[in-house]
Amino acid sequence: xxxxxxxxxxxxxxxxxxxxxxxxxxxxxxxxxxxxxxxxxxxxxxxxxxxxxxxxxxxxxxxxxxxxxxxxxxxxxxxxxxxxxxxxxxxxxxxxxxxxxxxxxxxxxxxxxxxx
Numbered sequence: 001x002x003x004x005x006x007x008x009x010x011x012x013x014x015x016x017x018x019x020x021x022x023x024x025x026x027x028x029x030x031x032x033x034x035x036x037x038x039x040x041x042x043x044x045x046x047x048x049x050x051x052x053x054x055x056x057x058x059x060x061x062x063x064x065x066x067x068x069x070x071x072x073x074x075x076x077x078x079x080x081x082x083x084x085x086x087x088x089x090x091x092x093x094x095x096x097x098x099x100x101x102x103x104x105x106x107x108x109x110x111x112x113x114x115x116x
Contacts, residue, residue, distance in 0.1 A: 001093045003050045009097060010035045010043055013104045038111040042103045052076050052085040053096070055103035069095065
């Protein structure tokens with residue numbers, strides 16, 4: 001999936017999604033595009049190097065995903081206990097969409113629990 005198609009997919013997940021470039025003060029983070037739901041990150045990648053998309057994931061799924069899919073690895077600059085890195089150039093589109101939706105729903109559900 002290319003960068004623009006992925007961006008459009010992220011924005012299509014809900015009306016509560018925001019996209020920002022929050023790390024522009026940092027040289028290595030200038031091009032990092034982050035997608036938020038309810039003010040919390042669920043997906044991000046470097047626009048200048050679209051080789052890893054970092055997504056939230058259930059810790060119990062992470063090892064299985066890494067073992068089954070070569071396109072799954074460690075996230076960029078996040079703890080690998082709760083985040084995965086997906087190579088969008090080698091990941092099947094349907095898998096990337098499923099993992100992105102999963103990340104969105106995880107973050108949204110967590111935010112709702114905190115809010116109550």
